[in-house]
Amino acid sequence: MQLSIYTKNPHARAISHLLAKNPATVYERKVKGHAVRFAYHKMTDDELYASIFVTPDSLALVKDNEAYDITHYINDREFAVSTIFLSLIRSALGTALNGKPKEEYIQYAAMDFPFTFEFGPISSSLSDEEIRGLWEPLGYDVTIDTMADARRARFLTLFNTISLKKALQQIFIIIPVMDDYKHYYIDEAERERLENYGEGWLETHPMREFIYKKALRFKQLLLNEENEQKVDKPSLNTRRYETIARTVTALKPKTVIDMGAGEGKLSILLAQIDSITKLYSVDPSNHALAKMEKRFADHQFATTPIIKWGSLYYEDQEFAGADVFVLCEVIEHIDEERLPQIMQLITQNYMPQHLIITTPNAEYNTVYELTEMRHDDHRFEWDRNQFEAWCKAVAPNYDLHFEGIGSVDEQYGAPTQMCIMTRRDSHAI
Template identity: 50%
Template sequence: MQLTIQASGKDVEVISFLLAKNPNNIYERNQNGHLVRMFYSKFTEEEVEVTFFVTPDPIELSRNSSEKYDITSYINDREFVVSSIFCTFLRSALGTALNGKPKEEYASWVSHAFPFKFEFGPLASNLSDKQILDLFEPLGYEVTIAYGDADYNLNLKSKSSARYITIEGLTTLQYGLRQLFVLIPVLDNYKHYYIDQKEIEKVERYGEGWLDHHPKREFILQKALRFKEVYSLVEYEKDNGGTKKSKKDNINVRLNDLRYEKIIHYINNLAKRESIVDFGSGEGKLSNRLGFVSGIKEILAVEPSESATLKALKRFEKANQKEGFLLPTTIMGSLFYYDERLKHKDVMILCEVIEHIDENRLPKIMKTILNDYHPGNLIITTPNQEYNQVYDMAEGYRHPDHRFEWTREEFYNWCNQQNEDGKYELTFDGIGKEHEHYGYPTQMCLFTKKER
């Protein structure tokens, strides 16, 4: 991954002070095993060229994605191209320029515009060349898109799909970098970190002065914040003079919260709900909420990840200080291994779990659940692949660890196949804001054991 910054004109050498990087020194930093380098290839009174390289450590990336002892680890090749991860690694090196906080004697140069050229790549993006032009040209840049050469013995294709982007225009260093730090993750198809209120604030801060006037503003927010329930919060606050959303407003609730609310709604309407198994409980967010539901006497939070379980324990410990909370029992376990303790529970939950498992392994898991554990009720939620059109996702999944995402018909057929012996009655539902053509963003099925 690399970013090259070129600038020309009178007093252009002041850029070294805006970057807080001495042109006589090679900048090299190790950030948690990932190497960030910078050097000036040109530095004269009228021309400056500086390049930043990022060399990630794939092993460290894998460890960071799931912690050292987890069995949920994976490596994604997008970590080796310009992406949100690239921006994360560079943020410290470019912090002075991004924040516009050089030494006091150079502060006036923060708002000074130079003829800049920014080059970055390789880029792996599902956006078309036209969509990329539509992102940068309204900002006044001339855009060049180049494809890398590929030497394939089988002559499968003449050019690499990786692209290298060059934008040129008159701008300040701070503006140019802030625009890149918003738009580079837009070009990429996913963000590697959790998207929350802090991420909204970062986009608002870096987008100040240009994003509100961009003709593709909504598209940028959709891609930068990924989920409509998050980016629509920006619209809500903008329309209300910057007023932060109150919980009482019940507007633009995050999709994850809507899932939990719908699951709890179904549980509250069950005749038997004393014992609950939350499979793939993660950091314990759903189990934590279940702890406040009346009528429940046992919650088993089953999770294979040690790091996630530790976070869940901290969450439960905090909630346990409140009145009326039922402390969940954490179990380090997996859907792939039978556990006698999970038999004959009133409710078993798989909330956004099955899509993280290879499809060919699902039949065995469902056989274990329905034939061995015999839960009174089974609740399954999973993404609705059709709804990705609403998120303007051309191809790919909502999370890089998803092994598949099903259409409504595929999910309906699959659930019925698991119930071939007819022991359960199936109820299908949707979660989130319904689209006229694509349905709900999350699809859900409730398996209810028939009384004999």
């Protein structure tokens, strides 16, 4: 099974950096026992043609109790393009999926290019018309080739002028909708991924309801069409932001730094807190800053956020002495070996009165029945003991308070863990 990417344009070499793969070598990794390879068929100044493909390990398939036995009707393939395929290649395509290449190439992440995507075989009970209905509203020209000896097994060719990030995110949402054999339990983590990858296009798709039903497959997780709210409870993202906002409100700060603010969803809540006179919404992505600016234009604030480019890799004296410094789901996106230097910058140079950190609780992935990390760009995910030990090690001059956020499992705790650090010469929370 494979996914191929082709483009002809003057920025072809820049796109290879979006993919974060060296054209001079073949990328090869073992993922859950299966071989994942990424190779360039052609790489010139104005043309790129590459494929990522998986060679399954038959022993691994047997060990998984035939969970991957989804293509018995295909004679020449052990494995079809499916949710399983996506789970195996997600890490290899993580940089492209998240639009976070090296800084000098970040401008290309949001640019549209003429792409052709080919993938297959895909097993689907959907008709060709239904498949076209999934892709054509997004601007794709669709070609469907059916295997002669397997009517439901098809190869798709898609053409569109689109950013690589958006196209891959659409592929990662729509392939599971087409897949007859969605193999893993769907819970809040999958809903978050659907929200993240679908932002900006899924809410206006004419088959939106069908996509949600096929992608999530559990009624309690579907959107209520009447009021656009979740039927069961707020999403984990919402609960996380609300918990942080309540915590910050109780601290009565004047200056707050929302570092890694992304598109500004948390900053919108923080900007309603009356005590705050200065709120910095900081992110290293110019694309995120532009989306933040657009989002803020639609809101009224007690304190208007200051949108600012910034990174934890560079010191900015404007952040020194802040009352509250927030790292909401940030540290897991940083290589572990770089974290001590970053924490030294925050705790010894900036010296905030309070530092609030949230990160996934890896133990809770068992509740989700996930065998991978929750996000393609995560460098690590810690259990509760690991997180607590790390906090104690990197913040010796701070008192620590730990909380869980989200639905609590008796054995595995909450899906998100939060540490509130208070400098010892500050008032306790």
